[in-house]
Amino acid sequence: MSKPINNRAWFFVLPVLGFVMFSAIIPMMTVVNYSVQDTMGSNQFFWNGDQWFRDLLNPTTEIGARFAGALGRNLTFSLVALLIEVPLGIGMALCLPRQGWTVGFVLVLIALPMLIPWNVVGTIWQIFARADIGLFGATLVGMGIPYNVTQDPTSAWVTIVVIDAWHWTPLVILLSYAGLRAIPDAYYQAARIDSASRWAIFTNVELPKLHKVLVIAVLLRFMQTFMIYTEPFVVTGGGPGSSTTFLAIDLVKIALGQVDLGNAAAMSLVYNLITLTICWIFYTIMTQMDKRGAE
Amino acid sequence: MGLSLENVGVISAGQPVIRDVSLDLVSGSMNVLLGPTLSGKTTLMRLMAGLDRPTSGRILVEGRDVAGIPVRKRSVAMVYQQFVNYPTLSVYENIASPLRVARLGKAEVDERVRKAARLVGLEPLLARLPSQISGGQQQRTAIARAIVKGADIVMLDEPLANLDYKLREELREELPRIFRETGAVLVYATTEPLEALLLGGNTATLSQGRVVEFGPTASVYHDAQLLESARVFSDPPLNEIRIAKHGDQIRAGKTEHLSADGELAGLPDGAYTLAFRADIVRLGQPWQKSIRLAGRVAVAEISGSESFVHVETALGTFVCVEIGVSAAQPDDLVDLFIDASRVFVFDEAGRRAGSRSNR
């Protein structure tokens, strides 16, 4: 269906363009500017060409190794988080009640973690996970499990993943729940008549009907996990060692800690580019699927 | 003057959905767009309402090109297949809503709302909410809202499709009376031939985004000039036989010979399609001039006031309609008589041929 075209609409976009200009484009250009220059301090810059980028993408250099390590951790983290949260979210959505007074109650309860700001979540878990006084940490230690966020990399990773799952699985649950509710009863009725097992109903009715909301859920969760910063910053500070030093954390360290503007600028641009590329891939897959579905 | 479409075309996603449509719809007239799903009815209506713009061609209201005039500023009202009412407003306020937008005085609003409500038979229900009335009454509310503001163009997109059969029948009978007084250009889309006949006025038969034929409903029905138009305007589906005329012989299929009576008389040699609706076929009893076929009754089904008898012949299965309950039983051997003076003959390009072909 074609939509009416009205060129006056562009006029209304101007304020937004202005805002984006100041909030995004100008800072971005500044970063681009830093990424091709070097400085000896006192605000004097000189041209450095693409050297920062070469160093960054070369794992044998110090910065290159750091970047590759952090990028690997980021991708691993996103993958692990998605693998846990998406199935868990769908599973929990399937268990939620469909009608009755409990629906509203349960939904609010589930949405609760999402209402808490990242840094508060971090602080809560920082205390919660402490091996001496934290309920979570102390319980694990009490059960004889070697658990220590500040010294044991595995503990640190598990904690970060658990935090993210606790914080954001509700988003997947709510999206899946909405998707499930949109399936007409006739489909379930038909599947029962066909003697489909619970698993067959899930794979043949629910999952195909959920695919659109799931694509959105995966996209949102990927972008959020790939940007992860606050939780490790608050809970582990990127440690122990560099085991939970994700790209964003490293970036802040280089830019603000070491004031190494050239490296930081190059790194943030590449980071940005990777995010964009992955989102573009997602988007393409999504629209392709839509097109196939419409045929 | 009314509403005119001049060579309008729409291309959507590379596919032509409306092809070269020209129509002149006069004020105060009822115009039916008749065609199957995806024949372009809704798209045409959206164009007329100004919701979409044509890819090519012009749309004129009162002789003025209306491209670029937003829908809000056009005098257009629309009724949809789904019952679209404001759920929190009473029937009265639902009908009054377009007048409230136009900021009319209280007394005038009241007068016009009551007049519209009387016309559609909703007067006793004005205080109710849409959820408290039946589907038929909800659609009456929507229709009242469409006519209350006195729009120049009122469009109805299959307004009866979601109603129960009997409610549909009742409302269908009332609609011509309701609309007679509006003086607007009425455009009514439907998939059902019977609805077009009951509404009267003019009918445009649509097929694959094209207006096949446009004219007074009765003459488009009784005197279709194109095969495609006759097909669209037939329920039960049009019966068709491929025939070939050689000298004074008319052959159909491999063995059958038909008598050159009625429409078949005086045809030039060539290949034709002989088409006839179910109502000019009857069993056992010849017409003044008949085409006779021998057959066997496959199914006799009563549908209410009529019976459909499906008869298998050497030339295919044909449907015949009888009023009341048919005496025919499956497997009866019957003679099928087709009224030769009322059949349609179409040439190979699908245009009318035969002695009645010149209107």
Next chain:
Amino acid sequence: MARVELDHIAHSYAPKAAEPAYALHPLDVVWEEGSACALLGPSGCGKTTLLNIISGLIAPSRGRLLFNGQDVTRLPTEKRNIAQVFQFPVIYDTMTVAGNLAFPLRNRGMEKRAIEVRVAEIAELLDLTRDLNKPARNLTADAKQKISLGRGLVRSDVAAVLFDEPLTVIDPALKWELRSKLKEVHRALNVLMIYVTHDQVEALTFADQVMVMRDGEVLQRATPAELFETPEHTFVGYFIGSPGMNFLEADVAGHQAKVAGTVFELGRSYTVPAGSTKVQIGFRPDYARTAPSGDIPVKVRRIEDLGRRRLARLALGPHEIYATVPHDVTIDGEDAALTIPPNRLFVYVDGRRIIGEDRR
């Protein structure tokens, strides 16, 4: 294949109330194996409730449901051996047509080779053979409805196929094809089919037994021809036929009925029971002929050309009457007359038809 029996089935959505309002009044019906039945009535008449009881979606508040003599009242849907075609097409989007048809058999653990044979058989019956390997979601609405039907038919043990207004989303021209397909399938497989609809054309053309329902009550259960020719209830007369039957309030005595001062001759002699509040005569517009001269003088309001027939809207005193104008009759001006064969005139007392005595 089986016969389905409703043994005093009734349903109320609030069974605990002091006076339960029945959505479905107590009902005894037997549907024989291989018959085609329709439940016909307006929205809210209880037909969907009854269908849901048969399919197992609702447990009736009273009575028993028997399949082949076996009580299935409390059995879940999947154990009932029924198939259902819904109002809109329900198909498995991710599977091919063949996959859809094979699904119920795979779930029942049937052997692969046997499944293929059966699927091919049913696809052939439904003209789906060419589409077997296409993804089901790309097909048209009518093909999808055929797939839904096919999923029921592949099972050889199916007791009944239920149809819930299956032609709602189908174009008029395709409705014809799909309807004949249904009848063909019914003849070929000899399976009990129960069809729910508000559309008289669908119900009457499909079924050999039709139950007309209103307000949870079955008003008449008969063949299509009987429903048309001898409606037992005024609602049946009104609901079946387009337009419905004419009903005129009358003073009935013996073999005559007086309507607004005009006498109608009745085919039989009637005695109206004492205490009845409403006495009507009823006749079909289709059997009432309008002509320039005849038995009952009437005024012509309007003549409608419905394409294959003409209908006259007539006035007799305060009453409005629909009657047929035969093909070969021309009527000019306001005055005309009505002729009704006496054996087509019925008498209704408080909505129900009463049978008169033979005149001789």
